[in-house]
Amino acid sequence: MASSIFTLSFFVSLIASTIRLATPILIPALGQIYTQRAGILNLGVEGTMLMGSIAAFSTAAATGSLWLGILAGILAGILFSLIFAWLTITVRANQVISGIGLNILASGLAAFIYRVIFGIRALPAQVESFKPINFGSLSQMPVLGPILFQHNWLVYFAFLIVPLSWFIMEKTTYGLKIKAVGENPRAADSKGISVAKIRYSAVLLGGAYAGLGGAFMTIAYLNQFTESVIGGRGYIAVSVVIFARFLPSRAALGALIFGFFTALQLRMQALGVSIPSQLLLALPYAATIVALIFASKNAAMPSAYTVPYSRMER
Amino acid sequence: MDNYAVEMLGITKIFNGVKANDAIDFRLRPGSIHGLLGENGAGKTTLMNILYGLYRQEEGIIKINGKQENIDSPTKAISLGIGMVHQHFMLARPLTVVENVMLGHKSRRGILLDTKETAEELKDLSDHYHMGIDPYTKIYQLSVGEQQRVEILTAIYMGAEILILDEPTAVLTPQETEEFFHTLREMRKDGKSIVLITHKLEEIAALVDEVTVLRDGKMIGTRRAEGITKEELTRMMVGRDVMFNFPPLAEMNLGVKLSIRDLTAVNDRGVPSLNGFSLDIHGGEIVGLAGVDGNGQNELCEVLTGLRKETGGSIFLDGEDVSGKTPRFYIDKKVSYIPEDRHTTGLAMNWNLKKNMILKAIGSKRFMKGGLMNEKLITQNWDTARDEYQIKAIDGDEKARALSGGNQQKLILARELNADPDVLIANQPTRGLDIGASEYVRQKLIESRNGGAAVLVVSADLEEIMQVSDRIAVIYGGRLMGILPRGADVYEIGSLMMGKRQEELAHE
Numbered sequence: 001m002a003s004s005i006f007t008l009s010f011f012v013s014l015i016a017s018t019i020r021l022a023t024p025i026l027i028p029a030l031g032q033i034y035t036q037r038a039g040i041l042n043l044g045v046e047g048t049m050l051m052g053s054i055a056a057f058s059t060a061a062a063t064g065s066l067w068l069g070i071l072a073g074i075l076a077g078i079l080f081s082l083i084f085a086w087l088t089i090t091v092r093a094n095q096v097i098s099g100i101g102l103n104i105l106a107s108g109l110a111a112f113i114y115r116v117i118f119g120i121r122a123l124p125a126q127v128e129s130f131k132p133i134n135f136g137s138l139s140q141m142p143v144l145g146p147i148l149f150q151h152n153w154l155v156y157f158a159f160l161i162v163p164l165s166w167f168i169m170e171k172t173t174y175g176l177k178i179k180a181v182g183e184n185p186r187a188a189d190s191k192g193i194s195v196a197k198i199r200y201s202a203v204l205l206g207g208a209y210a211g212l213g214g215a216f217m218t219i220a221y222l223n224q225f226t227e228s229v230i231g232g233r234g235y236i237a238v239s240v241v242i243f244a245r246f247l248p249s250r251a252a253l254g255a256l257i258f259g260f261f262t263a264l265q266l267r268m269q270a271l272g273v274s275i276p277s278q279l280l281l282a283l284p285y286a287a288t289i290v291a292l293i294f295a296s297k298n299a300a301m302p303s304a305y306t307v308p309y310s311r312m313e314r
Numbered sequence: 315m316d317n318y319a320v321e322m323l324g325i326t327k328i329f330n331g332v333k334a335n336d337a338i339d340f341r342l343r344p345g346s347i348h349g350l351l352g353e354n355g356a357g358k359t360t361l362m363n364i365l366y367g368l369y370r371q372e373e374g375i376i377k378i379n380g381k382q383e384n385i386d387s388p389t390k391a392i393s394l395g396i397g398m399v400h401q402h403f404m405l406a407r408p409l410t411v412v413e414n415v416m417l418g419h420k421s422r423r424g425i426l427l428d429t430k431e432t433a434e435e436l437k438d439l440s441d442h443y444h445m446g447i448d449p450y451t452k453i454y455q456l457s458v459g460e461q462q463r464v465e466i467l468t469a470i471y472m473g474a475e476i477l478i479l480d481e482p483t484a485v486l487t488p489q490e491t492e493e494f495f496h497t498l499r500e501m502r503k504d505g506k507s508i509v510l511i512t513h514k515l516e517e518i519a520a521l522v523d524e525v526t527v528l529r530d531g532k533m534i535g536t537r538r539a540e541g542i543t544k545e546e547l548t549r550m551m552v553g554r555d556v557m558f559n560f561p562p563l564a565e566m567n568l569g570v571k572l573s574i575r576d577l578t579a580v581n582d583r584g585v586p587s588l589n590g591f592s593l594d595i596h597g598g599e600i601v602g603l604a605g606v607d608g609n610g611q612n613e614l615c616e617v618l619t620g621l622r623k624e625t626g627g628s629i630f631l632d633g634e635d636v637s638g639k640t641p642r643f644y645i646d647k648k649v650s651y652i653p654e655d656r657h658t659t660g661l662a663m664n665w666n667l668k669k670n671m672i673l674k675a676i677g678s679k680r681f682m683k684g685g686l687m688n689e690k691l692i693t694q695n696w697d698t699a700r701d702e703y704q705i706k707a708i709d710g711d712e713k714a715r716a717l718s719g720g721n722q723q724k725l726i727l728a729r730e731l732n733a734d735p736d737v738l739i740a741n742q743p744t745r746g747l748d749i750g751a752s753e754y755v756r757q758k759l760i761e762s763r764n765g766g767a768a769v770l771v772v773s774a775d776l777e778e779i780m781q782v783s784d785r786i787a788v789i790y791g792g793r794l795m796g797i798l799p800r801g802a803d804v805y806e807i808g809s810l811m812m813g814k815r816q817e818e819l820a821h822e
Contacts, residue, residue: 171426172427176409183407187405190400192389
């Protein structure tokens with residue numbers, strides 16, 4: 001029996017699926033690298049992704065344009081994280097509470113918007129989602145074809161912005177300002193950097209990425225919206241950033257670990273392995289938590305992590 | 315003679331209805347070093363934060379090089395050639411020196427960092443002032459003295475002609491201070507104007523051209539530093555005479571009270587921080603423990619009060635081995651503790667003063683009647699303490715948070731000394747206190763010694779160690795470097811603090 005399961009095609013599809021499933025973790029995680037490095041823990045990523053997913057889905061359904069859907073997803077992410085930024089930076093509310101509160105708001109709001117637009121139906125509303133890019137003969141290659149050349153553009157985009165994110169963080173003035181604001185906001189302030197502006201920009205950038213990650217779920221991975229479409233991926237993305245010690249390349253690794261276990265459990269379910277499906281469903285999350293515990297033990301957090309800044313306080 | 319680098323005229327700044335600066339005039343001559351002297355809370359830092367654009371004054375004007383300026387942000391101050399080195403360094407620790415510097419200037423390469431060019435220029439500047447700073451080192455790898463040099467370097471690099479230094483020597487050893495003064499004198503030679511905020515009188519004599527004294531937010535006066543005496547300055551600063559020399563007590567010969575033998579312990583991160591520390595303290599003597607912060611002093615105090623488990627070695631109290639006992643045991647044995655951090659270890663900040671007074675006696679029959687805490691007894695206890703220790707408070711029901719630092723420390727003294735200790739462990743007992751309050755605390759330590767207690771005073775402030783100690787012990791790397799008599803040479807202590815053993819010094 002074992003030999004019939006672990007064939008070459010099983011592994012090829014497992015790896016291809018791993019890459020695809022890593023994408024909706026990697027995109028928001030790359031965004032959260034900016035946010036967290038600036039000293040802000042946005043647990044509201046989960047809700048932000050959900051808002052991105054519903055905005056992208058309904059826009060795509062209404063206009064028939066997936067590209068407008070992507071744009072709507074990003075915009076929704078920015079708008080929703082703007083609330084978070086205002087709460088935590090301007091009002092200086094507790095970041096954990098604000099994030100969780102926004103997640104609750106998003107789950108209600110997204111379900112509401114869906115009902116208003118699509119009503120209650122027997123079959124869920126659907127869109128034509130993004131098709132894999134056709135690389136011609138490359139896509140037809142055995143083994144490498146399915147693994148590397150049969151994905152849609154967002155998957156490639158996610159992995160291409162990994163080195164770009166590193167470059168921005170290490171080689172540009174913006175990256176340096178973000179790090180300084182997260183480490184020692186008072187020092188940044190005394191050097192003439194606006195702590196609030198940099199933190200707003202870092203939260204909104206994180207929101208844009210989260211919105212895009214949400215859009216991926218409804219119009220590039222699936223072709224429909226459900227209230228549980230994000231399924232904790234926002235939280236995983238937040239943790240992957242810590243696992244990655246704020247390095248984009250390690251974030252890619254973290255996302256792939258999650259993607260791998262998700263892909264694995266999907267296949268095990270399909271094969272009818274005699275483990276309760278609930279346990280299988282928990283597998284990627286459990287694996288991520290274990291990886292996190294070991295990897296984040298020595299993570300050096302930004303010194304001003306989750307601490308609001310005010311010039312007048314000493 | 316009337317052109318000044320800085321003129322601040324009639325500056326008033328109000329915080330929560332209190333005048334932190336009250337119509338202060340301050341004038342800085344170009345190419346001079348100007349001491350700004352005053353107790354904590356006198357308004358020195360506030361005044362300079364106004365000059366640096368961190369605060370806005372309610373009244374008054376500022377002229378830079380004779381021209382009136384509106385300094386509404388640090389950016390503006392920097393553009394006017396003003397640089398400030400704060401008491402708490404404004405450095406991001408995981409970043410390199412050059413990255414920290416680049417935060418404050420516009421990159422020549424647009425949105426990309428100009429790391430290489432900046433690093434080269436920094437290196438040149440560092441060489442010019444003999445600072446020996448490598449631009450590519452990360453801040454956390456530098457000593458405190460080096461970090462301070464980075465701060466000064468940054469300010470100069472950003473074009474500062476007017477340099478404000480907020481209590482710069484608080485963190486330096488005597489040798490580092492000497493080097494630091496040398497650098498400042500070189501900068502003065504280059505025509506820079508320097509403001510030195512301080513409450514150390516020695517620095518005025520050693521370095522400064524002119525001195526301005528503030529007290530309670532008011533300007534007391536500006537003098538030429540030459541020929542001014544310590545007593546004169548103190549009177550201006552405190553408003554009365556202050557005792558600097560505490561008399562040593564005739565040897566009481568009460569025998570060894572506390573004996574520490576080959577003690578080892580690890581710090582919170584599991585790194586060994588006491589590495590075989592031994593020391594005897596007699597009844598009726600104060601042993602001052604000098605050392606640069608972070609050489610095992612805190613761990614030692616915690617082990618000696620049962621707050622931290624030793625990993626080896628032993629502690630004897632009156633000859634009895636008490637290693638590994640709980641804090642309760644030490645309290646019952648009359649070991650009192652003045653912790654380093656008033657806010658986290660010394661007091662329950664959100665509790666009222668009465669309850670803080672009985673923190674160590676909760677459950678004691680002294681404050682109970684019929685099995686319940688008795689408000690009347692607790693209040694009586696507080697009233698007595700308040701009168702005896704002159705704690706300035708409205709009544710015992712306000713939170714400890716509401717008191718000033720000096721009064722919080724008095725509250726701790728009242729609690730710890732009321733227990734009539736046999737052993738007193740005082741860790742940085744005057745840190746953050748002004749001269750008046752420090753004098754009070756030191757007097758109480760002396761009184762405790764005169765009463766026969768064995769007192770260990772841990773302090774990073776060498777002046778304090780020299781003033782109160784009967785013997786001076788020096789710790790470095792978790793080991794005892796040597797014991798010196800009262801009146802020992804400050805440079806000898808400094809050398810031990812930097813890790814030279816007493817025997818090595820003798821051979822030099």
